[in-house]
Amino acid sequence: MHDDAVIRRVTQADLDSLIALMAEHADYERAPFDRPDAPSLATALFAEPPRLFGWIADVAGRCVGYASASREISTWRAADFLHLDCLFVREAARNGGIGKHLLQAAIEEARRQKIDHLEWQTPAWNEDAIRFYRRQGASHANKVRFRLTLRNQP
Template identity: 55%
Template sequence: MLTGGAIRPATPADLPALARLCAAHAEFERADPVPADLADRLGTALFAAAPRAWCLVVERAGELIGYASFSREFSTWQAADHLHLDCLFVTEPHRGGGWGGALLAAVRGSAADLGAAEVQWQTPEWNADAIRFYRRAGAVGRPKVRFALPVAADGS
């Protein structure tokens, strides 16, 4: 079904559209709004001499319709690198067209290229469609509770 589009690495020119996709993704996941300067912040992370993260985008008819962002992380238990898939999102009108699976496969290929042992991620427990999608792709759920601990500017 993948017609009329392509998956490719994000470029600096994609940053405004990528920030809009991130905002739509955050809204979909019922998360806090993204920062107003998200495009600039992503540019720093994605396009530095030594990038902190990577991003693949789906472009169709000159429009970005999806993205996957990931970073290289280390598992102490495995003593091996893994890729953390931070986001995988395809806009509503384009879901079911195979783009999510193609993005996931591309991320898996990037993991292999970077020497990572596996790809890890999480999704909200209420997102039954995503859970079915990931299970169909061969992923195995690992139940955990995710925590966030804010750090104040003074380090406390």
């Protein structure tokens, strides 16, 4: 990992930087981005218990990556799992172990909550991410992700 990188939980002071990282992540994935407002994001991250867990990769006071996850339940397993919603590292900070350490933070949170299963997705074209996840010991499921936006629908 970059020698001066620190992986830590998101704080209130990180919200603007986190939203900027989220926008970069959406742009990288060629995905639409519905920019959340900081108070809504804060509610998800800092409620008790939190609905969303978030980690920042901090290098010399600058946020260069993030991961977020939420606790979900699998009907088929009848058990909880941690859904890793996002893991993103800015291009200039990649290949130094930061992504691995962000993933490790999510794994540690799952273990803390006595959850034995993580799930996530990445775009099929993102071969670098697919190689990274396979190196971490993950396997993939052949599924297509769907999204249905309900705003402005009767």
